[in-house]
Amino acid sequence: MIEIKNLSKTFTLHNQGGVIIPVMQGAELTVAPGKCVALTGASGAGKSTLMRMIYGNYLSAGGSILVGGVDVVTAEPREIMALRREVLGYVSQFLRVVPRVPTLDVVADPLLAVGVDSDTARDRARDLLARLNIPERLWSLSPTSFSGGEQQRVNIARGFAHTYPAMLLDEPTASLDAVNRETVLSLIEEAKAGGAAIIGIFHDEAARDRVCDREIDVSVYTPNVTKGAA
Amino acid sequence: MTPLLKVENISKFYGRRIGCKDVNFDLYPGEVMGIVGESGSGKSTLLNCLAGHLNPEIGEVLFEMRDGAMRDTVTMSEPERRMLSRTDWAFVHQHARDGLRMNVSAGGNVGERLMAVGARHYGNIRENAIDWLGRVEISDTRVDDRPSQFSGGMQQRLQIARNLVTGPRLVFMDEPTGGLDVSVQARLLDLVRGLVREMGLSAIIVTHDLAVVRLLADRLMVMKDGHVVETGLTDQVLDDPQHAYTQLLVSSVLQV
Amino acid sequence: MSDYNFAYLDEQTKRMIRRAILKGLAIPGYQVPFASREMPMPYGWGTGGVQVSAATLTPADTLKVIDQGADDTTNAVSIRKFFEKTAGVATTEETGAASIIQTRHRIPEEDLREDQILVYQVPIPEPLRFLEPSEIETRKMHSLEEYGLMHVKLYEDIAKHGAIATSYAYPVKVEGRYVMDPSPIPKFDNPKMEMAAIQLFGAGREQRIYALPPYCKVVSLDFEDFPFEASKADHACDMCGATDSYLDEVIMDDSGGRMFVCSDTDYCTGRRQAGHIGAQAAAASAALEETAV
Numbered sequence: 001m002i003e004i005k006n007l008s009k010t011f012t013l014h015n016q017g018g019v020i021i022p023v024m025q026g027a028e029l030t031v032a033p034g035k036c037v038a039l040t041g042a043s044g045a046g047k048s049t050l051m052r053m054i055y056g057n058y059l060s061a062g063g064s065i066l067v068g069g070v071d072v073v074t075a076e077p078r079e080i081m082a083l084r085r086e087v088l089g090y091v092s093q094f095l096r097v098v099p100r101v102p103t104l105d106v107v108a109d110p111l112l113a114v115g116v117d118s119d120t121a122r123d124r125a126r127d128l129l130a131r132l133n134i135p136e137r138l139w140s141l142s143p144t145s146f147s148g149g150e151q152q153r154v155n156i157a158r159g160f161a162h163t164y165p166a167m168l169l170d171e172p173t174a175s176l177d178a179v180n181r182e183t184v185l186s187l188i189e190e191a192k193a194g195g196a197a198i199i200g201i202f203h204d205e206a207a208r209d210r211v212c213d214r215e216i217d218v219s220v221y222t223p224n225v226t227k228g229a230a
Numbered sequence: 231m232t233p234l235l236k237v238e239n240i241s242k243f244y245g246r247r248i249g250c251k252d253v254n255f256d257l258y259p260g261e262v263m264g265i266v267g268e269s270g271s272g273k274s275t276l277l278n279c280l281a282g283h284l285n286p287e288i289g290e291v292l293f294e295m296r297d298g299a300m301r302d303t304v305t306m307s308e309p310e311r312r313m314l315s316r317t318d319w320a321f322v323h324q325h326a327r328d329g330l331r332m333n334v335s336a337g338g339n340v341g342e343r344l345m346a347v348g349a350r351h352y353g354n355i356r357e358n359a360i361d362w363l364g365r366v367e368i369s370d371t372r373v374d375d376r377p378s379q380f381s382g383g384m385q386q387r388l389q390i391a392r393n394l395v396t397g398p399r400l401v402f403m404d405e406p407t408g409g410l411d412v413s414v415q416a417r418l419l420d421l422v423r424g425l426v427r428e429m430g431l432s433a434i435i436v437t438h439d440l441a442v443v444r445l446l447a448d449r450l451m452v453m454k455d456g457h458v459v460e461t462g463l464t465d466q467v468l469d470d471p472q473h474a475y476t477q478l479l480v481s482s483v484l485q486v
Numbered sequence: 487m488s489d490y491n492f493a494y495l496d497e498q499t500k501r502m503i504r505r506a507i508l509k510g511l512a513i514p515g516y517q518v519p520f521a522s523r524e525m526p527m528p529y530g531w532g533t534g535g536v537q538v539s540a541a542t543l544t545p546a547d548t549l550k551v552i553d554q555g556a557d558d559t560t561n562a563v564s565i566r567k568f569f570e571k572t573a574g575v576a577t578t579e580e581t582g583a584a585s586i587i588q589t590r591h592r593i594p595e596e597d598l599r600e601d602q603i604l605v606y607q608v609p610i611p612e613p614l615r616f617l618e619p620s621e622i623e624t625r626k627m628h629s630l631e632e633y634g635l636m637h638v639k640l641y642e643d644i645a646k647h648g649a650i651a652t653s654y655a656y657p658v659k660v661e662g663r664y665v666m667d668p669s670p671i672p673k674f675d676n677p678k679m680e681m682a683a684i685q686l687f688g689a690g691r692e693q694r695i696y697a698l699p700p701y702c703k704v705v706s707l708d709f710e711d712f713p714f715e716a717s718k719a720d721h722a723c724d725m726c727g728a729t730d731s732y733l734d735e736v737i738m739d740d741s742g743g744r745m746f747v748c749s750d751t752d753y754c755t756g757r758r759q760a761g762h763i764g765a766q767a768a769a770a771s772a773a774l775e776e777t778a779v
């Protein structure tokens with residue numbers, strides 16, 4: 001489902017004398033449907049960068065990232081938009097929403113985007129919000145005023161609303177209490193059982209051991225500069 | 231899927247000064263594209279060339295007509311182009327007074343496009359106008375008030391209703407949230423986003439405000455000195471800008 | 487008369503105006519620009535109509551001049567005198583006897599014939615001016631037949647007054663093409679514009695001439711659910727009893743006494759001479775008879 005070959009990434013800081021910072025080289029990774037792979041490595045190794053590249057949020061310098069047959073490295077913006085809408089889900093660390101939109105609509109939004117009718121979409125959203133223990137009285141409010149933990153749970157509900165065949169999870173259990181953490185882990189297990197190919201970053205080792213089939217140490221692909229220093 | 235709009239090599243000069251130069255892009259149905267850049271970078275010039283308000287010296291603006299044929303709107307006859315701007319296109323101006331008839335009631339403002347395409351039943355026109363006022367969250371009790379009695383945010387919403395009432399397929403917006411305070415902006419953005427999705431609109435939005443494009447635009451185009459310096463998915467351009475100018479812009483040094 | 491060229495204007499100017507008139511007749515309802523001349527009367531006193539009349543008159547013509555239907559107002563009298571002096575033409579107050587009728591704000595009640603010409607004085611020839619101040623834009627709107635704005639004006643009327651309140655200068659569409667301002671005639675007169683006579687419109691200050699050839703199709707704009715109505719005061723003429731004429735309301739005395747009389751004075755006089763009598767005229771003559779007895 002996800003197939004990464006010889007992937008590289010550099011940042012060029014034009015406004016700091018044009019410094020070129022290589023951050024990744026020769027990255028390889030394959031995730032089959034129903035499997036979950038964990039990205040590991042020290043801070044700064046490039047876990048989030050790799051994830052963002054897969055999502056098309058960062059541009060790659062070279063190599064290929066096939067997701068459901070689309071090469072994200074060379075795809076047109078609208079192909080990536082379609083990929084994100086239908087195939088590739090992403091639970092980021094932070095919730096980013098249009099102000100004023102009620103939580104229920106924030107969560108239902110990805111379903112509406114793929115053409116699910118509004119009743120079905122809202123039912124699914126209610127179900128997820130309830131499972132993640134967001135009090136019902138908050139559903140009609142915008143999540144912009146919620147606590148960090150509440151926002152993170154809304155973000156997860158939104159990320160799992162549509163059943164994506166491929167998912168990227170950036171620390172989905174961080175800052176969650178035991179009960180909610182359990183819910184998120186079962187959501188991941190359900191997604192896997194449904195055939196989703198998942199790539200995740202988990203600082204929580206127990207969680208990682210429970211849901212991941214494999215680990216990839218991203219620092220292997222960190223170019224020499226950093227490697228030598230480590 | 232075929233593009234709704236194909237912009238090829240558009241260049242516009244003001245005498246020897248460059249308005250915009252060599253602009254190329256395709257816009258697909260349902261896509262929202264943002265155009266950002268500092269003051270004087272050519273955003274409005276480009277938008278006005280695309281919307282038929284300015285005549286570019288070079289280039290083609292191919293628009294997919296309702297029969298599926300791609301037609302160059304730069305060279306089509308003026309009556310045809312004006313017909314498009316009353317039906318398939320919408321233009322939301324930064325200043326409401328440029329986009330509204332200030333001496334005509336809200337209902338008359340919304341009804342004008344309907345009457346322009348032949349609506350001749352007062353009751354139906356009025357009903358339609360009230361429906362659209364509702365969709366942009368203006369109470370039906372204001373239908374006979376003039377826009378001069380409205381707040382800035384309401385005037386912008388009225389402009390949107392007036393433009394969308396004929397079910398256009400392409401919306402041009404020049405700084406639609408300019409001059410509005412933040413909470414009013416948010417409400418307007420939310421409204422526009424909802425309408426874009428509901429009506430399957432394509433839109434091109436010129437703005438100074440990177441937060442606005444992040445929320446509204448799927449794709450982004452960055453302009454400097456009349457040239458396009460960078461294009462891409464909105465979040466990619468903002469989070470991993472490639473061009474020196476975009477990096478400056480994003481680091482907020484140039485944000486006006 | 488020897489002090490002036492026939493009808494005051496020089497031949498060159500009259501030819502230029504005639505060309506504009508012919509063009510106007512060829513494109514009914516289209517506003518033809520013309521180089522308006524200074525006339526020995528101020529703008530607003532019908533200089534446009536006077537120039538059109540001057541270019542139309544021949545020595546054999548008989549001229550009638552009316553102002554809001556009356557032949558005896560200052561304006562009508564002075565224009566009539568002007569042409570008596572400068573063209574030496576015969577003048578009349580009888581509609582049927584005139585070959586050219588210059589008018590301000592009315593169409594005579596009596597049906598006009600094919601051998602007659604009606605010349606209107608026009609203050610503002612542009613019907614779109616109310617909502618679109620730019621001349622460039624209104625010309626474009628005419629050329630592209632973009633007339634939605636005209637209906638916006640009527641829409642505003644209904645929204646504000648519950649009905650189309652425009653009662654003068656009510657816009658019309660000519661031969662299915664040009665929207666035209668009929669000059670400030672009451673809308674009661676609009677249906678009469680489909681007539682046998684030639685109609686010429688002259689706007690002096692705005693330098694425009696437009697025209698309607700005989701039997702031209704002239705439709706008053708309206709909405710399906712608010713159709714055009716050629717309304718008038720719901721009354722009969724107090725002088726001649728006519729029920730089919732446009733009426734002026736005349737205040738009689740300080741105690742609020744009033745009467746309705748035909749605004750077309752010639753029409754009213756003609757009817758009275760033929761023996762028709764209205765309510766107040768009847769009462770007055772009855773009172774007279776009583777005192778005589």
Ligand SMILES: Nc1ncnc2c1ncn2[C@@H]1O[C@H](COP(=O)(O)OP(=O)(O)OP(=O)(O)O)[C@@H](O)[C@H]1O
Binds near residue numbers: 244249250269275456
């Ligand atoms: N009418 C004009 N005559 C001459 N130069 C013009 C004219 N309009 C724009 N320009 C110039 O063309 C360039 C592009 O201007 P434009 O108005 O398109 O910029 P913009 O990106 O929309 O700016 P802003 O953010 O201030 O609205 C600038 O150098 C500007 O000075």
Ligand SMILES: [Mg+2]
Binds near residue numbers: 274436
């Ligand atoms: Mg601008």
Ligand SMILES: [Zn+2]
Binds near residue numbers: 723725728731753757
């Ligand atoms: Zn009478």
